[in-house]
Amino acid sequence: MAVVDHEGLVVTANEALGDLLGLPAPALASQSAADLLDLAADGRAWRAYREVLHGRRARFRRTHRLRRTDGRALWAEVTVVPMPECQAREGREGCARHAGDGSSGEAAGPGRLLLSVSDVSDRRELQKRLRHLQMHDPVTRLPNRTLFFERLSAALEAPAGERAGHSGDGRGEPRVGLCYLDLDGFKAVNDTMGHRTGDRLLTAVAARLTECAARVGPHRGGARLVARLGGDEFAILVEDSAGTQQLTDLARAVLAALQRPFDLAGQRISVSASIGVVERPVAGTSATGLMQAADTTLYWAKADGKSRWTVFDPERNAHRMTRQTLASTLRPAVERGEFTIEYQPLVGMADGVVRGVEALVRWNHPQFGMLSPNRFVAIAEEDGSIVQLGRWVLRSACRQARRWQLEHPADPPLFISVNVAVRQVWDSDLVTDVAEILAETGLDPSLLQLELTESAVMGSAGRPIQALQSLSDMGVRIAIDDFGTGYSNLAYLSRLPVSVLKLDGSFVRGFRYDDGTHPSPADETIVEAMVQLAHRLGLTVTAECVETAGQAERLRRIGCDTGQGWLYSRAVAPERIAELIGTGPLRG
Numbered sequence: 001m002a003v004v005d006h007e008g009l010v011v012t013a014n015e016a017l018g019d020l021l022g023l024p025a026p027a028l029a030s031q032s033a034a035d036l037l038d039l040a041a042d043g044r045a046w047r048a049y050r051e052v053l054h055g056r057r058a059r060f061r062r063t064h065r066l067r068r069t070d071g072r073a074l075w076a077e078v079t080v081v082p083m084p085e086c087q088a089r090e091g092r093e094g095c096a097r098h099a100g101d102g103s104s105g106e107a108a109g110p111g112r113l114l115l116s117v118s119d120v121s122d123r124r125e126l127q128k129r130l131r132h133l134q135m136h137d138p139v140t141r142l143p144n145r146t147l148f149f150e151r152l153s154a155a156l157e158a159p160a161g162e163r164a165g166h167s168g169d170g171r172g173e174p175r176v177g178l179c180y181l182d183l184d185g186f187k188a189v190n191d192t193m194g195h196r197t198g199d200r201l202l203t204a205v206a207a208r209l210t211e212c213a214a215r216v217g218p219h220r221g222g223a224r225l226v227a228r229l230g231g232d233e234f235a236i237l238v239e240d241s242a243g244t245q246q247l248t249d250l251a252r253a254v255l256a257a258l259q260r261p262f263d264l265a266g267q268r269i270s271v272s273a274s275i276g277v278v279e280r281p282v283a284g285t286s287a288t289g290l291m292q293a294a295d296t297t298l299y300w301a302k303a304d305g306k307s308r309w310t311v312f313d314p315e316r317n318a319h320r321m322t323r324q325t326l327a328s329t330l331r332p333a334v335e336r337g338e339f340t341i342e343y344q345p346l347v348g349m350a351d352g353v354v355r356g357v358e359a360l361v362r363w364n365h366p367q368f369g370m371l372s373p374n375r376f377v378a379i380a381e382e383d384g385s386i387v388q389l390g391r392w393v394l395r396s397a398c399r400q401a402r403r404w405q406l407e408h409p410a411d412p413p414l415f416i417s418v419n420v421a422v423r424q425v426w427d428s429d430l431v432t433d434v435a436e437i438l439a440e441t442g443l444d445p446s447l448l449q450l451e452l453t454e455s456a457v458m459g460s461a462g463r464p465i466q467a468l469q470s471l472s473d474m475g476v477r478i479a480i481d482d483f484g485t486g487y488s489n490l491a492y493l494s495r496l497p498v499s500v501l502k503l504d505g506s507f508v509r510g511f512r513y514d515d516g517t518h519p520s521p522a523d524e525t526i527v528e529a530m531v532q533l534a535h536r537l538g539l540t541v542t543a544e545c546v547e548t549a550g551q552a553e554r555l556r557r558i559g560c561d562t563g564q565g566w567l568y569s570r571a572v573a574p575e576r577i578a579e580l581i582g583t584g585p586l587r588g
Helices: 015-021 033-037 043-053 085-102 121-135 145-157 186-193 195-215 244-259 287-303 314-336 377-383 386-407 422-427 430-441 454-458 463-474 490-495 505-509 521-536 549-558 574-580
Strands: 002-004 010-013 060-067 073-082 113-119 175-184 224-230 233-239 262-264 267-269 272-281 309-311 339-348 354-365 369-371 415-419 448-453 477-483 500-503 540-543
Touching: 015 113, 033 073, 043 060, 043 073, 073 121, 121 145, 145 175, 145 224, 145 233, 145 287, 175 244, 175 287, 186 195, 186 267, 195 224, 195 233, 195 244, 195 262, 195 267, 233 244, 244 272, 244 309, 272 287, 287 309, 287 314, 314 354, 314 377, 314 386, 339 386, 339 574, 354 386, 354 574, 377 386, 386 415, 386 422, 386 430, 386 574, 415 477, 422 463, 430 448, 430 463, 463 477, 500 505, 500 521, 505 521, 505 540, 521 540, 521 549
Parallel strands: 272 309, 354 415, 415 448, 448 477, 477 500, 500 540
Antiparallel strands: 002 010, 002 113, 060 073, 073 113, 175 233, 175 272, 224 233, 262 267, 339 354, 354 369
16 A cells, blocks of 8 residues: 555555565555556546546556566556545554554655555456356357357457458458358267267367468468357357358358368267358448358258358349348238239130139238249148138138129130138138128028149148048139149059149140240150040149140140130239130130
8 A cells, every 4th residue: 555645646555566567565655656556658547547536536546567676467456536635644544554654754744645555466367267167168169159249349349450360451441251160960960879979079170270270371361269059059159251262262161161070989970061151241230240141151051951051142132131021011911901813814725714713912012012822832732821811811712703793694604713721621620710701691602712832732631632522522613823843653543533734834834835946846746645535534624824825725635624824914904804704715
């Protein structure tokens, strides 16, 4: 301890302070406390200290590294507080008691301050060890998620000249790169060989990652941090990266290193990894944004087949974001009435008369405009909202078909064809829904056709087949959509309660063009064979994507029953269908 005056000079000091600094206590008198304790080295600390000396601040405290006169360094906690005049004598006596005979013996006068210095080196060392334990993974000894994000945030926030490894070579704006990886097959190792072997594998993986980070392109870019983020997830952070090529070289090396077998306690283990690679300018990049991009890219690598690295693609990500937006707003959109239905005519090939229509749902999205089914139906099937949407389409379409029938009583009624997803059969009581809607709308069951894709029907068993049979027994027609592109299981076809085959449009597009060219001669032969087979089984055939008169003529000659496509009409509003009823042949 010491007493200092308002100019910062030591008035008196005890022997403990002298021992700490490596000087006799009397030798400290009249010396500048700031010089003795190196308080001027930090500008902010120096200003705070001066404010205490001049009475503008009540307390000063700083912990910093201090070097003794013998060269030994220590961590010191320095505290300076003003001594009120009434306590000056007590302060001096307290200091003298600590000093013993080593005190300089001068009395503390008004405006003086009490200086105390504590050696906190042991405490700092303990804190350092505790922080290391807190910031490192106990299994692999790598930096953990906490330290990784601390370093990442620092790399993104630090000025360019302060970044670790910044070369200042004029490469342009600073950049940052990240390889985010997940082991493929690690769970199987844990499950079959036990967690101890799994931990050994993680440690071996960590060693190979560290070696790769140090070996690949060491002359390019800045500091690299290999971290275990949890489970079997690792990350390699490249500060001040040299570009995407550097990151892909690193990812390629990591993948090759991890694909080599691991020999662990006599056991030979093979794993691989999926790696997401992100590299971008530091400016405008946040830690959250970078990790979201890395996580997305890692997901792509796994979805693309695993055991590979994938680079972040902004365009692919924009599509994903759009898909997420659609998924989050799909259910409420049904309740808000954002969906509408258009109808495409199904025309008799022999006479060109409209026999029925297919209901095609559209989404009038407030942000993305009018969306066709291929933009949202798959999403609806994934999250289950297809049940709610499908029920609305079925009810609306049946109601519209019944309205046309009542408005044109003298004309043959049109049948309505509605697409059904296999999840509607699994997740709802489709048979009950159809029965209730037919009763509610008054539509005859024979005027309703339900379309399921070939893959959905042929790959189903149990409940879906039972539901289709019940619907067929009710009088509803069942059609297989896109026939010829999926299983094409003829044994199934003979046992299913199917009334109609809808040939996939790819076969019709392969027909000879009107100018005589023939892109796929086999398609016409295949269609002819399928039509003959369907008729032998008592089924009718509808051809999709009929676009030219030549295609229509050949389909008619082959014996196809009905067709639909742009030759006749695009999908249109219900008012336009009403105009077509009773108008005679629709030749296109």
